[in-house]
Amino acid sequence: MVPRMRCQPLAVRRSARLLIAVVITSLVTAVSPSAAMASGARHSHAEDRVIVGFDADASRRERRRATASVSVASVDGVSVIAPDVALVDLAPGQSVPRAIRKIKAQPGVAFVEPDYLVQAAASPDDPWYGSGKHWGMYGGATSPHANRFGSGAGEAWARGHVGASSVFVGIIDEGVQVSHPDLAPNAWRNPWESVNGIDDDGNGYVDDIKGWDFYHDDASVYDSVADDHGTHVAGIIGARGGNGIGVAGVNWRVTLIPAKFLGPKGGYVSGAVRAIDYITDLKTRHGLDIIATNNSWTGGGYSQALADAIDRAGDAGILFVVAAGNDGRDIDAAPAYPASHECVTHADGTPRGWDCLVSVANIESDGDRHPDSDWGAVGVDMGAPGTDIISTHPDDGYAFLSGTSMAAPHVTGAAALCASLDPSLSARQVRGLILGTGAPTGSLSGRTVTGDRVDIGALATACVPPPTPPPSARAVLIDDLDEEFRRYGPGWAEGFSGFSGHHFWLPAREKARAHYGAWKPVLERAGWYAVAVRIPVAHATSRRAAYRVKTITGWVTRMRNQKKRQGTWVGLGIHHLAATPIVQLSDKTGEAVSLGRRLAFDAARFVPVAGPPQD
Template identity: 35%
Template sequence: MRIKLACLSVIAVSVLGACGGGTGSSIAPQSTVKVQNSASQLKSTAKAAANEIPAGYASRTSVSGILEDGQYDRFIVYYRKSNLLKGSSNDTAAAASNNSRVASARGISIQERSITGTRGHVIQTSKGMSASEAQAFMVEYLKNPDVEYIEPDLIVHPALVPNDAQYGQQWGMSGEATGISLPAAWDKATGKGVVVAVVDTGITEHSDLAGQVLPGYNFISNATFDRNRSGRSADASDPGDWLQIGDSCPASGGPYYVHDSTWHGTHVAGIIAAKTNNGVGVAGTAFNSKILPARALGRCGGFTSDINDAIVWASGGSVPGVPDNPNPAKVINLSISGNGQCSKTNQDAIDIARSNGAIIVQAAGNDSIDASQTYSTPACQGIIVVGATNSSGNRAWFSNFGSLVNVMAPGDTILSTVNAGAKGPEGEGYGYMSGTSQATPHAAGVVALLLEQQPSSTVDQIRSYLASTATSMSDRCPEGCGAGLINADKALASLPLPVDGDLPVTGEVNVKADAANGATYKVPALDNLQLLRLDVSAASKARIRSQFDQTWTDCRIGDFGVYNCMVWDPKPGFYYVNIVSSNGTDADVNVRPYINGGHVKYGETVELTSKAPYFLPIVVNLDPVSATEAPYHTIAIHNRVYVMVTQYSGGGRLFEFGGAELYNENMWGSGGSYGGAWMLIGPYGSEDPYGTGEGQAKPTDNAPIFLILDLGSDDGKEVKATYTAKKAPR
């Protein structure tokens, strides 16, 4: 696959240019096209070729990304004897023999170019083939049972509150409605210690990136793509990707149009790690991270094999003929796009990077269509796919969308570092670009912030942190914008704290805690809870916070010195409770979650069910009553039921009707007894645990009322009660 930049336009100093497009095969003398003097197109009109692969070979190849009018001369062949995680030469003889056989059968010459980091053999033919001829060529290879898989080596293209002078023009940095809340996030993390690889066009010198860039590598294997430099080398600098009349590029990658150099890799790098709070230029999303440039895109784009070797190398993997990377990246930014489904080479490279602990952040593409229709890498497993938003907080008009998109980030008219040269490098500057290319480094930078705090996080965990804290766009993006616009500050706040242990869903436990800093425990919050309550005794202090919020709330001290930690309408997930022991060694915690039984109107009858395995109490919400009325309830039980009436007082604290004297004054029941904070309705201890009970409560003010029903189970089965709410005179 040939890779393209996922960006739309660039304004560098006073230079206006555009990013190229198209897909196809490698350059060869018989299969090139000349650059045209015309404006760049944003959407490809090329049509996918018909699938001509016989059914018996279909599982060992893919025609995804092959275009009807394309020309193909470069392929990647995998042999069954190879080692997936390391380029292997134990199949070299078999490969040479098979190349000779196929060359004779097809009447062409075949040259082996390299072995990739995913152990694929990159071959090139002496002439370009049509879509139909290319498929027949691949079938000829597959006639050898030692060939595990073959695919075309397609081309892809590039797909963009400190005191920095131009920070005010970086609309996507701050705010929550349209930006990603970075200023607050920078109080928690800045990306320190995290290496972010930028697989792109390389990088140019820039004062706002001075000291931010590590030694990289140039993975472009075709000298024509690389302005006739000598091929792969340790020089990851960007010589420019301009196209002019007379230049030649692969026929299947066209059409190509005249344009100035984009300096795309430098722009992406600045979004991630531009020096910040230095009084000049722009601010980077993760300004204390380091950039690892891996140049894999040139003036005609870049081959799949080169891109994926860059991914493997950047993550710390081995690539034949390339020195090992001494600075493995924890984040890999792919601001690129191309046609076709996720290829074997793509997925193998991603799997190797994941096994090395790297997280890949990928652009969704700029065709304003469902990303699953024409785009390749987003369909791969184990990555984070990013769409683009505009300064109004909506999906940018160009951004791809759909089920493959995980999150969104700012990508329209984004200011960052560039070079002033129209062709080769001349001097530094700042410019605007638009595209999912620009959204992706915003997200990659936030991933770097998260990894500074939680270095061992997996891609699934990071994706969850981003998605669970994103600002939803479902009301203005019905076509699908993933979880919505990322929020750096909330994502950092959602990171799990180091804990001393886990508390049960419900029940009483003894926990260890000291008298100085105490101990922190994690307690789960189930779905559909009305109240999560923890009663902590033998403590001198207790506080609670959600996984989604870094703000601690002190628990209220109640009767007998017990701390009551109460969270109404808790979000599903988990909460942290920090306990300081009064005796310096331990404390007792009683976890008491309550199910939301919904709102019941007076005169209405509902059936309530307490289900296994926890049989949690159910909270029924009642409307306030006047000073002359009291809620009156009738309960038909299928097991014994304990009842408590509670409400918020004017000061907002929870007040429970409890204790013998208080019950005598404010509540009574028939067919039962009372004790402590609960009123028992029904035949306690009876062999026939069925019956009815009535009770009345007199609330202290005109506030919302919560009736709590504890449907205890003696036999481990579901317990039901039919509840009727009434009002009666006091």
């Protein structure tokens, strides 16, 4: 019998250790970051230590004076990539609130905060996929079983999109049973380290062959059956598919890096910071293609140290995918960290221009948002399957678990699958494509940013790069964000499923209202060119898009059905062009406004050819 776990009150969860739809020990109240740091009494935290952040230009003397302002047992750095953050263990008799007040008053100190407690938020030949119970991986068109509210991963697999071991994902959670038959093929092994008692790669962790355990501070990433949550999360992202056993993850092939910081009763922010920085350092030090970390945990108040660690990862091009939480509340009204964090600034505080965080709610197999799932029209980005999800479990087993903890790894897996299809995509582009290809879901409308659930089938289509032009062709490509693309008239809206993760759109109209877009490239020379435009996955619903191409002899119109060609490049023909041609598309399609159809504007390309088309 495979165990099936559901959300329960916290006291029950602790006695029945297995359940992973877990939440924080105390509710997060709506307080500002500064108030949260100043208080420390609103949330559970370690009673014998604080986290201290110093100004970058603080002298050694100022740092020593700050920590000496209270009685301390020890002072340790948090990570090799955060030299201005320290974990200060207090001597017996010292209180956290007093230590915060005393240290904060010293010169050179940027912040002092408690070390908050956080907890887990809790067609292949693989038998469970064929059983009809693996609904989280199904889509509306999968066989032999289908569920339109599943993630759609099975639709991507049917087209041969199963991931790549060259893409890496960090599992920041409990431990992971890396010897599990469905996980072992995708478990990471550190090629820069050997078991010799020496820190060969110089990252501060000795013999970290398979990752690191920040809870026990050792190299064992799996300790016992208590590491069920992390093992289950890992399987959703990357259980090996097509091997005839067990389950299949979103990615049949991917490399999973465990960074354990949660134990039987949770873990602390200091451990989370170290785990995040460990993954970030692997990317910046060794160039690993780490697209995302999965963070199925929540709890505690706002932490500047944690926010900075997430921002450092964002600076390195790592998405922070996080469970929204299982308190059944609006986190816009009462923030829950880290889901409520906005990763829109660099670690130095300057604007990044995009958000590296994706917060995920839990939906059930009928499309309803689970009653325990947190939501937020601003703080939660989208939903994913999270109820009665079958995945890997300790002792080479499998179990059904529920919670936003299970929803988040579907999105993390989606990010890895997208990155495997086009390694040139940036984390920003991958995030845009994930959010831009979601499937509208009534239970999420007005309760998440997108109102959508993840749709991995549609995402995979959008992530596949366009065909590479012949080596002899010197193509010119104009994206919708390039200055060579011009928009005329008001009323433009933006979407996030275009060639570079972005596109514009307008409502289609029966009569023109001076709204149109124009691609105006500067070609190397006049000549014959094959002209094509890309139709994004979202907002392209017009059946009568009239593209006008300005050739040397005059304007030529080509009608195209955007609805039928979503996610593809569409040819407009071979034309004799001047060096400065124009392609136009206006909102005048002859389609009534009442039909609600839309015109999407994405990239256009111009590829030199030998001559005019042959009859």
